[in-house]
Amino acid sequence: MRPSPLLTALFVAGSLACASGPAVRPTLSSGATPVAVASEPARDAGALRVMTFNIQSGLRGLEQVAAVIRQEGPDLVALQEVDVGSTRAGGQDQVERLSALTGLKYRAHFGTTTLYGGAYGIALLSRYPLESLEQYPLPTPKGAEPRTVAHAVVDVDGREVSVYATHLIRRPFNGAARVRQSAFISQLMAKDPRPRLLMGDLNDDPDSRPVRLLRRQLQDVARVTHADRTGTYPMPLFLRSLRIDYVMACGAFTPVSTRVLRVGASDHYPVVADLRLQPAKAPQAAEATAAAAP
Incomplete structure (x- = not known):
């Protein structure tokens, strides 16, 4: 959606989400897309490649989005600003279409609102089956666009991994709401004993309160790998990317x-991260570590 001149002016102060609409109860659609058999990328045990990508409802072409994903060969992709059945998307299910175009067979769309006559929200694409799908509405100010956090469980080399995906409330002027949303996600993840990943558009800076709050239990992978100087949202003219x-x-x-x-497939740049899942501790070793803790 093209922002109005007023929103464009406000956008200089921070990034804006591209959609709003009447609140509806969160909805979930998922499935497995029949895709052509493709050779799986070679991975060492425990290796995992993930991507987060705000696709701007595919306004620049789903084929461009799919080409970027295919080139990187991720195992898991978190998508934001995704349409299913809207007039803007020509009535198509963008998640199913991207699943077919990328060869990532397993998919789930987590709708947060109705927009242009269809479901709008976030999504997951996966090389692995998506199990235990759940969705939690995030605390949102009255009248604002609904937001959600999605949860799925995948099996990585015989070990369950929890994948969380989200898109926090837009900037500017909503810092307190993002803090509440981050707190909700942190509390939810703290109860999960599995290895945990969180991916998405957090709509805030690396040293903001919402991101710092999440860093209490999670690593900012770009920061740890010294790739945190590159922005993911290009700003106009001389302004630095966010x-x-x-x-x-x-x-x-x-x-x-x-x-x-x-890449120019969306108004956001996608982020790709390579991770290694550490071997699970043997029960005796885990007990010894717990006993030695102060």
């Missing part, structure tokens, strides 16, 4: 590398 899209991982993962892809 880094508002994140891959975050708990201590069960070792961050290996991060790349921000400077």
Whole structure:
């Protein structure tokens, strides 16, 4: 959606989400898309490649979005600003279409609002089956666009991994709301004993309160891999790009590398991260570690 001149002026103070609409109850659609058999990328045990990508409802072409994803070969992709059945999307299910175009067979769309006659929200694409799908509405100011956090469980080399995806409330002027949303996500993840990943458009700077709050239990993978100087949202003219899209991982993962892809498939740049899932501790070793803790 093209912002009005007034919103464009406000946008200089921070990034804006591209849609708003009447609140509806969160909806979930998921499935497996029949895709052509493709050779799986070679991965060492425990290796995982993930991507987060705000696709701007595919306004610049889903084929461009799919080409970027295919080129990187991720195992998991978190998508934001995704349409299913809207007139803007020509009635198509953008998640199913991207699943077919990328070969990532498993998909889920987590709708947060109705927009242009269809469901609008966030999504996951995966090389692995998506299990235990859940969705939680985030605390949002009255009259604002609904936001959500999605949760799925995937099996990585025989170990369950929790994948969380979100898109926090837009900037500017909503810092307090993003703090509440980050707190909700932190509390939710703190109850999860599995290795945990969080991906999405957090709509805030790396040293903002919402991001710092999430860093209490998660690593900012770009920061750990010294790739945190590249923005993910290009600003006009002389203004510096904003880094508002994140891959975050708990201590069960070792961050290996991060790349921000400077492509024109959307108004955001996607972020790709390579991670290594550390071997699970043997029960005796885990008990000994717990006993030795002060």
